[in-house]
Amino acid sequence: EAGVTQFPSHSVIEKGQTVTLRCDPISGHDNLYWYRRVMGKEIKFLLHFVKESKQDESGMPNNRFLAERTGGTYSTLKVQPAELEDSGVYFCASSLYRGQGETQYFGPGTRLLVL
Amino acid sequence: DAKTTQPPSMDCAEGRAANLPCNHSTISGNEYVYWYRQIHSQGPQYIIHGLKNNETNEMASLIITEDRKSSTLILPHATLRDTAVYYCIVRVSGYSGGGADGLTFGKGTHLIIQP
Numbered sequence: 702e703a704g705v706t707q708f709p710s711h712s713v714i715e716k717g718q719t720v721t722l723r724c725d726p727i728s729g730h731d732n733l734y735w736y737r738r739v740m741g742k743e744i745k746f747l748l749h750f751v752k753e754s755k756q757d758e759s760g761m762p763n764n765r766f767l768a769e770r771t772g773g774t775y776s777t778l779k780v781q782p783a784e785l786e787d788s789g790v791y792f793c794a795s796s797l798y799r800g801q802g803e804t805q806y807f808g809p810g811t812r813l814l815v816l
Numbered sequence: 817d818a819k820t821t822q823p824p825s826m827d828c829a830e831g832r833a834a835n836l837p838c839n840h841s842t843i844s845g846n847e848y849v850y851w852y853r854q855i856h857s858q859g860p861q862y863i864i865h866g867l868k869n870n871e872t873n874e875m876a877s878l879i880i881t882e883d884r885k886s887s888t889l890i891l892p893h894a895t896l897r898d899t900a901v902y903y904c905i906v907r908v909s910g911y912s913g914g915g916a917d918g919l920t921f922g923k924g925t926h927l928i929i930q931p
Contacts, residue, residue: 705859734917734918734919736918736919736921743921743922743923744854744860744919744921745921746917746918746919746920747918748918749917749918756917757917757918760918792859792860794859794860799917802848802865802867804862804865805862805919806862807859807860807861807862808859809858809859810858810859
């Protein structure tokens with residue numbers, strides 16, 4: 702069974718440009734999470750989808766970030782316009798259910814560098 | 817979610833058991849203890865979780881004290897590939913919102929396995 706996949710693995714863009722990150726969760730997983738680690742900081746939660754609905758987006762840093770999960774399958778995270786402080790690694794995770802003993806499985810991450 | 821405290825780094829000889837401690841003195845009755853690790857440049861990897869009882873799987877054992885205020889992750893026969901940052905995380909079950917849907921990563925313990 703394929704794990705969580707993320708595309709692209711790396712992205713280098715200039716300040717002010719737009720970047721879209723994609724996450725494909727494990728097949729059948731209703732829960733999808735986005736996290737990020739910026740330079741020198743800890744991994745931080747961004748938001749949580751249950752199927753196509755945003756369950757918790759309290760970690761989204763500002764309105765330059767837009768996450769979607771149309772159809773409840775893959776998800777995209779768009780940053781528009783990108784700023785220097787958005788550089789970091791963006792991780793996606795998925796889980797089968799959100800309840801007792803939930804296990805989140807992470808993808809390899811997308812490394813974003815904003816110049 | 818309750819806060820956890822871990823030593824910043826530890827060394828262990830290859831082939832020996834690695835015992836990683838974690839303090840979570842403010843843990844609530846409905847919070848699970850999770851362990852994840854991040855091997856350099858990869859996404860976080862789930863290891864094990866537990867509520868009250870000790871748990872064991874193919875990767876590790878988790879020992880939780882009776883008062884649940886601390887736990888120990890045990891890698892029974894550490895190999896060089898176990899060198900990673902290990903995160904102890906406590907988390908409620910069920911939907912919570914307010915950022916609690918996500919995992920709260922601290923700084924973790926950098927475990928270095930020595931040949």
